Amino acid sequence: MFQKSPSVPTEGLFCLQIKNGRFFKGSTATVMGSSFITQTDFDLLLDLQQVSRKIGRTPVHAVRQVFSKPRVQVFAKMEWAQLSGSVKARAAFNIIYSAIQNGLLHRGKTLLDATSGNTGIAYAAIGKELGIRVALCLPENASAERKEILKSLGAEIIYTSKFEGTDGAQQVALELATRRPDLYYYADQYKNEHNWKAHYHHTSQEIIQAFPQITHFVCGLGTTGTFVGTGKRLKELSRKIQLTALQPDSALHGMEGWKHLETAIVPGIYDEYLADTVEEIDTLEAYEMIKDAKKHEGILLSPSAAANLVGAIKVAQKLDSGTVVTVFADNADKYGDVIKRLF
Ligand SMILES: Cc1ncc(COP(=O)(O)O)c(C=O)c1O
Numbered sequence: 001m002f003q004k005s006p007s008v009p010t011e012g013l014f015c016l017q018i019k020n021g022r023f024f025k026g027s028t029a030t031v032m033g034s035s036f037i038t039q040t041d042f043d044l045l046l047d048l049q050q051v052s053r054k055i056g057r058t059p060v061h062a063v064r065q066v067f068s069k070p071r072v073q074v075f076a077k078m079e080w081a082q083l084s085g086s087v088k089a090r091a092a093f094n095i096i097y098s099a100i101q102n103g104l105l106h107r108g109k110t111l112l113d114a115t116s117g118n119t120g121i122a123y124a125a126i127g128k129e130l131g132i133r134v135a136l137c138l139p140e141n142a143s144a145e146r147k148e149i150l151k152s153l154g155a156e157i158i159y160t161s162k163f164e165g166t167d168g169a170q171q172v173a174l175e176l177a178t179r180r181p182d183l184y185y186y187a188d189q190y191k192n193e194h195n196w197k198a199h200y201h202h203t204s205q206e207i208i209q210a211f212p213q214i215t216h217f218v219c220g221l222g223t224t225g226t227f228v229g230t231g232k233r234l235k236e237l238s239r240k241i242q243l244t245a246l247q248p249d250s251a252l253h254g255m256e257g258w259k260h261l262e263t264a265i266v267p268g269i270y271d272e273y274l275a276d277t278v279e280e281i282d283t284l285e286a287y288e289m290i291k292d293a294k295k296h297e298g299i300l301l302s303p304s305a306a307a308n309l310v311g312a313i314k315v316a317q318k319l320d321s322g323t324v325v326t327v328f329a330d331n332a333d334k335y336g337d338v339i340k341r342l343f
Pocket of ligand 1: 086088117118119220221222223224225226227256257258302304305329330
């Protein structure tokens with residue numbers, strides 16, 4: 001999008017000025033190497049700025065009923081309280097923002113990616129606000145609710161084999177993008193550094209601001225962006241903060257959004273040396289926690305959020321003192337089938 005030039009802008013171009021992360025239009029280039037953009041691109045940047053206000057800064061839930069122990073606290077970020085209703089708004093926004101800034105994505109191109117749901121919903125919600133088309137490769141067995149949400153947000157869905165899960169969807173997305181680079185910007189959330197960087201720059205900052213006393217961070221692995229980005233930054237801030245990665249205890253599991261790394265394609269952004277410990281979570285334990293959290297904490301969690309809470313409590317139970325923080329990726333809104341079975 002940006003054209004670097006040391007001279008004054010030519011006709012139809014404006015000098016872009018950025019102050020405190022906000023965009024301004026200047027009539028002349030005051031600084032050598034200023035960026036020049038068109039009115040259309042400037043409008044897109046302003047829209048991006050508007051959307052950024054709806055991403056992140058999520059509230060915190062203090063866990064007091066399903067776990068309580070003197071001198072040990074458990075907290076969770078309620079990630080559904082942002083645009084598109086899940087933690088994936090952070091990664092999707094940062095991926096889109098960076099692609100636009102680097103001239104890879106604009107209103108004439110279609111964002112393409114493989115997703116089992118939440119990232120797709122986030123891309124579609126953000127794309128709709130920005131006037132950018134979104135196409136998603138989705139395993140055909142994704143839940144009916146998810147398909148409906150994606151369609152209602154105007155995303156194009158390209159169905160892929162239910163037997164090959166998100167790994168198969170990634171393959172189809174790559175093939176499409178390779179064949180039509182003129183049409184698609186392939187976001188590739190599994191390899192895109194702007195996925196984990198969203199959490200490195202924002203999620204970790206919000207956590208450290210709310211809990212400067214944090215001793216442990218616990219989180220499940222999907223693309224691994226949340227764990228890797230948040231964990232990396234927390235470790236840089238204090239080597240003493242312990243990081244626990246959570247994994248489903250088998251390849252066939254019900255924690256939608258999580259990957260069983262032993263049997264799946266390991267995401268390119270994963271850092272296998274980051275976690276201090278790894279805990280395995282059983283889907284039935286997570287389902288029990290959905291019931292307990294509703295009854296005692298008054299929150300209706302998704303399976304992966306409940307699994308994060310199970311993992312955080314496992315870590316907390318071993319401590320004499322400490323502050324354990326986790327992330328509730330989303331709530332139960334999109335998991336009607338599971339909720340019907342449990343209640
Ligand atoms: C419901 C849910 N939980 C957890 C995750 C995992 O997050 P990450 O991809 O940052 O590892 C995802 C990712 O899509 C998700 O949709």
